[in-house]
Amino acid sequence: MLLGKSASGQLINLAEPWCRKDLERIRKTELFSCPTCAEKVQLKLGTKRIWHFAHFDISGCVGLHEPESMYHLTAKRQLYNWLKEIHPFVEMEPYLKRLKQRPDLLLRKDSAIHAIEFQCSSIPDEILQKRTRTYRSHNIDPYWILGHTRLSNKSDCVFRMDDVAWNAIRCHGKNDPYLIYYSPRTQQFLQLQSIIPFSSRTVFASLDTQSLSNASFPLVTDLDTHRFPQSFIQPWKNLLQQTRMYIHLSRDPAVYSLKARFVEKGIPASLFPVEAGIPSKFLYWFQSPAYVWQSRFIIELIDPVPVGQSIDFQQVYRYFLNLLDTYKLKRRFLTIKTNSHISFAIMDYLNWLALLGVLKRRSATQFLKVRDIIYPSTIAEANQKLGEILKTISTN
Ligand SMILES: [Zn+2]
Numbered sequence: 488m489l490l491g492k493s494a495s496g497q498l499i500n501l502a503e504p505w506c507r508k509d510l511e512r513i514r515k516t517e518l519f520s521c522p523t524c525a526e527k528v529q530l531k532l533g534t535k536r537i538w539h540f541a542h543f544d545i546s547g548c549v550g551l552h553e554p555e556s557m558y559h560l561t562a563k564r565q566l567y568n569w570l571k572e573i574h575p576f577v578e579m580e581p582y583l584k585r586l587k588q589r590p591d592l593l594l595r596k597d598s599a600i601h602a603i604e605f606q607c608s609s610i611p612d613e614i615l616q617k618r619t620r621t622y623r624s625h626n627i628d629p630y631w632i633l634g635h636t637r638l639s640n641k642s643d644c645v646f647r648m649d650d651v652a653w654n655a656i657r658c659h660g661k662n663d664p665y666l667i668y669y670s671p672r673t674q675q676f677l678q679l680q681s682i683i684p685f686s687s688r689t690v691f692a693s694l695d696t697q698s699l700s701n702a703s704f705p706l707v708t709d710l711d712t713h714r715f716p717q718s719f720i721q722p723w724k725n726l727l728q729q730t731r732m733y734i735h736l737s738r739d740p741a742v743y744s745l746k747a748r749f750v751e752k753g754i755p756a757s758l759f760p761v762e763a764g765i766p767s768k769f770l771y772w773f774q775s776p777a778y779v780w781q782s783r784f785i786i787e788l789i790d791p792v793p794v795g796q797s798i799d800f801q802q803v804y805r806y807f808l809n810l811l812d813t814y815k816l817k818r819r820f821l822t823i824k825t826n827s828h829i830s831f832a833i834m835d836y837l838n839w840l841a842l843l844g845v846l847k848r849r850s851a852t853q854f855l856k857v858r859d860i861i862y863p864s865t866i867a868e869a870n871q872k873l874g875e876i877l878k879t880i881s882t883n
Contacts, residue, residue, distance in 0.1 A: 510530065551589070556608070682771065686776040720878065
């Protein structure tokens with residue numbers, strides 16, 4: 488940690504520009520303690536590592552959940568100095584007694600309080616979610632920034648998101664999720680914007696880079712008005728094609744259950760409907776991939792309705808939600824602050840089906856079935872039709 492207390496009660500913040508001689512002099516005459524737990528700490532003034540305070544034993548400290556790496560301390564010091572430049576009311580490692588939490592940084596800006604947490608290691612879901620909830624219940628905005636080493640990309644627009652990342656996402660006004668990373672090496676923020684999950688851990692997103700020296704707080708998100716950019720079309724098509732080719736190998740219980748349903752219908756699972764796997768908005772409310780839940784939705788709720796009959800949103804939504812467990816489909820429970828809800832994902836999907844000509848919207852919650860769903864006869868046909876659908880989505 489970067490904050491220590493001298494025996495005389497002086498707080499020493501090592502993110503400030505100290506001179507080594509001064510610190511050495513204080514160290515000779517003073518003992519230091521942890522401002523959070525009051526246990527003895529030592530002041531480390533190495534030449535290779537960043538200066539810091541270290542507990543002799545951190546197990547008893549309520550403020551420290553894990554030993555902090557040099558990477559963490561370096562990032563924290565840089566973030567502190569960046570914030571201090573632009574906002575005077577930033578605190579280093581303040582212990583919030585009522586919350587029993589010690590954020591890396593606390594910023595008071597206008598009437599809001601932001602707890603800035605730099606997370607570079609893996610921590611269990613429950614701890615991250617509990618910290619988020621505790622901050623929110625005290626009207627503090629938990630502002631998670633992940634270490635850039637956690638960012639893993641498969642290509643320019645395809646990324647891997649683990650549980651820590653899912654728990655650290657934020658949403659801006661238009662309900663688009665984004666995620667912030669920081670690299671203390673390059674002193675840059677990296678933002679994943681307009682995150683669209685393909686499966687539980689694979690997402691499509693745009694990566695935006697911003698240098699620390701140019702950044703303001705909160706970070707500006709560079710909003711892309713196209714929620715599904717043209718550049719996503721080919722990689723999305725490729726991934727869905729691979730999915731069709733290897734669906735027989737999937738061990739996902741929801742896919743197993745879906746495959747059994749296809750067998751009943753006499754359809755090879757690889758030829759699931761072309762209207763399934765659509766990158767609609769709010770996909771983040773599902774952990775199960777879009778092609779799985781949308782195939783299930785089509786089979787159970789769209790296929791049985793004859794052309795010319797109506798479909799009521801409330802009805803299909805409730806029915807589908809009640810049967811998620813039966814279908815082994817998984818929802819995602821997020822701690823993000825947003826006005827959206829899993830029902831938005833269903834409504835958005837119905838709207839896409841309307842745009843693709845399967846349904847026709849009659850009122851806010853009523854749809855009319857206009858045509859049957861397309862079950863492709865080959866993977867190549869599915870792929871070609873998907874290309875057309877994605878073009879439509881990208882331009883609407
Ligand atoms: Zn302590």
